[in-house]
Amino acid sequence: MKEINLTLNNESRSVLVEPNEILLDVLRDKLGVKSPKCGCERGDCGACTVLLDGQAVRSCLILAVEAEGHSITTVEGISADKLSALQEAFIQFNSFQCGYCAPGIILAVTELLEKHPKPTLEQIKESIAGNLCRCTGYTPIFNAIMSLTKEEK
Amino acid sequence: MKDYKYIGKDVIRIDALEKISGAAIYGDDIDFGANLLYAELVQSTQAHAIIKSINTSEAQKVKGVYKVFTGKDFPYKFGLYMKDRYIFAQDKVRFVGEQIAAVIAYSPGAAKRGAELVKVEYEALPAVLNQMDALADNATLLHPDLADYPHVPWFFPKPGTNVAHWRKTRKGNLEQGFAQADYILEDTYTVPRYAHCAIETHVAIGKFDHSGRLTVWSSSQSPHTQRHLFAEALGLSHKDVRVIAPHVGGGFGGKAGVTMEIIPAALATKLKGYAVKLRYSREQEFINTYQRLGVVARIKMGVTKDGSITALDHKIYWDAGAYVEYGANVVNAVGLSAIGPYRIDNVSIDSVCVYTNLPPGGAYRGFGYSEMLFGLESHVTRIANELKLDQVEFRRRNAIKEGDLTAYGAKMNPNGLVECIDRVQAAIAWGKKPVSTDPNKLIGQGFSLFWKAPAMPPNASSSAFLKFNEDATINLIISGMDIGQGYQTVMAQIAAEILSIPPSKIRVETPDTDRNPYEWQTVASHITWSSGNAVKKAAIDAREQIFALITRVYHYPIDELYLEDEAVKCNTDSAFILPLKDFVVDGIMTSDGTFKGGPINARGMFMPEFSSTNGDPETSQGGHPNVHYTVGAAALNLEIDKETGKMRVLKAALAIDAGKALNPDLVRGQITGGLLQGLATVLYEDMRYDANGKLLNPNFTDYKIPTAMDVPDEIIPIIVEVPQPDGPFGARGIGEHTMLPAAPMIANAVEDATGIRIKSMPVTAEKVAMAILAKKG
Numbered sequence: 001m002k003e004i005n006l007t008l009n010n011e012s013r014s015v016l017v018e019p020n021e022i023l024l025d026v027l028r029d030k031l032g033v034k035s036p037k038c039g040c041e042r043g044d045c046g047a048c049t050v051l052l053d054g055q056a057v058r059s060c061l062i063l064a065v066e067a068e069g070h071s072i073t074t075v076e077g078i079s080a081d082k083l084s085a086l087q088e089a090f091i092q093f094n095s096f097q098c099g100y101c102a103p104g105i106i107l108a109v110t111e112l113l114e115k116h117p118k119p120t121l122e123q124i125k126e127s128i129a130g131n132l133c134r135c136t137g138y139t140p141i142f143n144a145i146m147s148l149t150k151e152e153k
Numbered sequence: 154m155k156d157y158k159y160i161g162k163d164v165i166r167i168d169a170l171e172k173i174s175g176a177a178i179y180g181d182d183i184d185f186g187a188n189l190l191y192a193e194l195v196q197s198t199q200a201h202a203i204i205k206s207i208n209t210s211e212a213q214k215v216k217g218v219y220k221v222f223t224g225k226d227f228p229y230k231f232g233l234y235m236k237d238r239y240i241f242a243q244d245k246v247r248f249v250g251e252q253i254a255a256v257i258a259y260s261p262g263a264a265k266r267g268a269e270l271v272k273v274e275y276e277a278l279p280a281v282l283n284q285m286d287a288l289a290d291n292a293t294l295l296h297p298d299l300a301d302y303p304h305v306p307w308f309f310p311k312p313g314t315n316v317a318h319w320r321k322t323r324k325g326n327l328e329q330g331f332a333q334a335d336y337i338l339e340d341t342y343t344v345p346r347y348a349h350c351a352i353e354t355h356v357a358i359g360k361f362d363h364s365g366r367l368t369v370w371s372s373s374q375s376p377h378t379q380r381h382l383f384a385e386a387l388g389l390s391h392k393d394v395r396v397i398a399p400h401v402g403g404g405f406g407g408k409a410g411v412t413m414e415i416i417p418a419a420l421a422t423k424l425k426g427y428a429v430k431l432r433y434s435r436e437q438e439f440i441n442t443y444q445r446l447g448v449v450a451r452i453k454m455g456v457t458k459d460g461s462i463t464a465l466d467h468k469i470y471w472d473a474g475a476y477v478e479y480g481a482n483v484v485n486a487v488g489l490s491a492i493g494p495y496r497i498d499n500v501s502i503d504s505v506c507v508y509t510n511l512p513p514g515g516a517y518r519g520f521g522y523s524e525m526l527f528g529l530e531s532h533v534t535r536i537a538n539e540l541k542l543d544q545v546e547f548r549r550r551n552a553i554k555e556g557d558l559t560a561y562g563a564k565m566n567p568n569g570l571v572e573c574i575d576r577v578q579a580a581i582a583w584g585k586k587p588v589s590t591d592p593n594k595l596i597g598q599g600f601s602l603f604w605k606a607p608a609m610p611p612n613a614s615s616s617a618f619l620k621f622n623e624d625a626t627i628n629l630i631i632s633g634m635d636i637g638q639g640y641q642t643v644m645a646q647i648a649a650e651i652l653s654i655p656p657s658k659i660r661v662e663t664p665d666t667d668r669n670p671y672e673w674q675t676v677a678s679h680i681t682w683s684s685g686n687a688v689k690k691a692a693i694d695a696r697e698q699i700f701a702l703i704t705r706v707y708h709y710p711i712d713e714l715y716l717e718d719e720a721v722k723c724n725t726d727s728a729f730i731l732p733l734k735d736f737v738v739d740g741i742m743t744s745d746g747t748f749k750g751g752p753i754n755a756r757g758m759f760m761p762e763f764s765s766t767n768g769d770p771e772t773s774q775g776g777h778p779n780v781h782y783t784v785g786a787a788a789l790n791l792e793i794d795k796e797t798g799k800m801r802v803l804k805a806a807l808a809i810d811a812g813k814a815l816n817p818d819l820v821r822g823q824i825t826g827g828l829l830q831g832l833a834t835v836l837y838e839d840m841r842y843d844a845n846g847k848l849l850n851p852n853f854t855d856y857k858i859p860t861a862m863d864v865p866d867e868i869i870p871i872i873v874e875v876p877q878p879d880g881p882f883g884a885r886g887i888g889e890h891t892m893l894p895a896a897p898m899i900a901n902a903v904e905d906a907t908g909i910r911i912k913s914m915p916v917t918a919e920k921v922a923m924a925i926l927a928k929k930g
Contacts, residue, residue, distance in 0.1 A: 040435040138825075
């Protein structure tokens with residue numbers, strides 16, 4: 001066991017981890033953050049996406065010890081005070097159904113919008129190409145994101 | 154049409170905030186504290202074998218392993234429609250991946266290490282890996298004791314063979330029908346197996362406490378059905394079994410009935426005081442839940458030269474897998490409905506459920522109709538083309554109409570099939586396909602009709618409790634599952650409409666069988682219709698209680714009272730406005746200081762009392778097995794790269810008759826989502842098995858499901874509304890149907906573009922490219 005220190009949703013946390021523990025399990029089982037979901041445990045589905053220093057990563061492919069000293073953001077973190085404009089748009093456009101992939105997709109798009117506030121449809125598709133959604137057919141997700149880019153005009 | 158306040162409106166989902174903020178709790182998110190044990194399965198490496206011995210001694214030695222259980226600890230059979238499945242393999246294994254033993258440990262890692270160390274000695278038996286081999290005279294039998302298996306009365310197993318059920322439907326005079334035909338086309342179509350691929354894998358946690366009560370937390374479409382099967386299989390009273398179903402991360406039929414959930418339920422009964430969790434890996438999810446059944450379909454259709462269908466002989470052989478306790482009902486459903494949405498006087502359908510040494514087949518969105526329609530709608534296109542008739546006109550001419558007789562002799566319900574055809578034809582500009590500017594690309598148009606009825610026992614029922622809170626908000630207590638379709642929201646809209654309470658003031662929770670009233674299952678696209686009727690009745694019950702109280706206190710006649718804007722009002726006294734929050738819990742104070750009334754608690758129930766399954770076993774004539782059909786039409790423009798075969802859907806239009814779209818945007822969501830799921834089954838998904846019955850692609854790297862890059866350029870969702878007379882506000886189900894037309898429309902478009910007819914799914918780029926190459930010679 002090793003103690004690691006990280007920032008989780010803007011709060012400093014310390015936690016004892018095994019060297020082979022993945023960040024996803026530590027977030028869920030030891031730090032009580034449940035929005036990153038397990039879907040495949042091999043980086044295929046994107047349900048476990050979190051932001052690591054603002055960059056969307058698969059928490060099932062990262063060892064918890066690698067998070068030492070870094071800042072992790074989950075969807076709980078961006079929902080703390082009020083929902084983001086992106087989350088509001090997801091609600092307006094029914095951009096989720098079962099909801100299991102939604103936290104991961106919201107984080108992937110959060111990163112996209114930080115880098116490209118007015119993304120093209122192709123950029124949107126690319127940004128979530130690694131996040132599988134079996135319910136929506138993705139179109140309502142595109143529509144939600146495109147609505148944000150229009151408002152800014 | 155009546156002007157509604159909440160029905161037919163794009164009401165915001167009531168589960169939105171939970172799901173978008175990360176607050177929604179799914180099965181794997183529940184904490185169980187220090188007394189949680191983890192189960193890992195030991196799974197068969199053989200497709201068909203006798204279990205000679207199981208040695209668990211090495212596994213027992215692993216640090217952290219608590220116990221190991223095998224089939225001898227649980228000699229129980231279970232099943233929804235036929236009891237042919239075991240909690241753990243007994244003397245035999247019947248597919249690669251079948252559970253043989255479970256290692257229980259204090260950590261998932263120890264359980265996994267233990268499971269790897271359990272040694273199973275097999276004596277191999279010949280394996281039958283497809284349905285046609287299994288039907289051969291000398292085929293090895295999977296279930297020699299089939300005659301002893303209990304099943305529902307509408308199944309007809311053939312002991313001494315691998316036929317688990319044979320649904321025969323006969324109508325009119327087939328020979329005469331073919332004699333009247335000017336043209337007869339006969340051919341065979343094949344469809345492989347498919348996986349649901351909900352992003353959440355199955356998870357269930359069982360706990361048997363020291364008082365002898367079993368609680369199971371389960372990612373499930375069917376909490377009450379699970380409770381019933383757990384109670385039956387484990388010999389417990391229903392009152393001592395409680396199933397709690399949190400949010401479900403996608404179902405698609407895969408979490409219907411009972412599959413792996415019975416394992417932790419059974420294990421718990423031997424682990425008193427502990428909670429025991431089984432969470433499937435993605436690989437286990439692919440192999441050992443249900444899979445969509447494979448199909449070989451032989452179709453013979455006769456038509457007159459002016460384009461009337463005179464006869465249909467449809468033989469469908471289903472690869473149903475090692476256990477068919479649920480899958481046999483897929484076979485049954487299609488055996489009643491394999492005429493498609495057409496008026497055909499002379500019909501013979503044989504739908505044959507065949508045991509094979511592959512994983513169990515079961516419910517998958519579409520319940521067999523996708524598989525059936527691939528052949529039928531390919532066939533219809535080919536016949537129309539042969540006769541030089543426009544295929545859309547051919548479909549319109551033969552389309553089933555209200556009052557026409559179905560294959561089993563019941564009358565077809567009111568429907569907007571022709572309107573769906575017309576609107577799709579216009580939306581896609583049928584016959585005016587775009588021409589690609591790229592000489593390397595071809596463009597084809599494809600069309601398909603679809604229909605599907607809920608497949609359910611005739612007494613499948615729904616019920617609802619509704620209770621008012623002090624502020625006139627409502628807890629609506631029901632047991633359907635919101636598997637993403639928006640069930641909770643639509644049920645809230647129904648109660649809202651009757652009671653004049655905004656849906657945002659109605660809370661609907663996921664079910665707990667101890668507290669929520671009975672619901673059969675969230676399957677069959679019946680939940681909007683069936684549970685919707687129950688909720689409507691519960692809301693009317695509440696309204697009647699409210700009006701009775703007002704009449705008792707204020708003496709207004711009941712028929713002069715109405716609800717509006719969360720208050721009781723009176724037609725004849727506009728000054729009378731009594732907000733619901735003033736009395737729905739605390740009652741109404743009268744002049745002498747006493748109170749009248751009290752908490753308003755209401756209930757509703759729905760069972761389709763007209764339904765029956767007592768049709769003749771040889772013809773299926775006589776019963777009313779299907780409550781109604783939902784119909785629709787779809788078409789697309791498909792661009793094909795001549796060299797690579799790569800296909801791109803440029804535009805797709807899908808029209809569905811929802812009866813009444815209670816929430817149109819949710820209906821559109823089913824269209825965009827279901828259509829993509831269907832397109833994936835035809836364009837690239839495919840379960841591949843090796844010669845020993847082992848699945849070769851049990852992961853998302855090798856079994857590709859659509860990503861954001863695979864979406865059609867344009868989808869036009871079209872909602873048609875011909876009311877269902879017994880539906881809530883006229884609604885009928887639409888959830889499964891939206892994926893049904895995808896496969897035949899692709900095959901039809903490929904032929905339109907290239908002249909090549911592909912008769913086996915999937916119609917992959919590789920297959921198309923190779924066919925183009927072969928045609929060039």
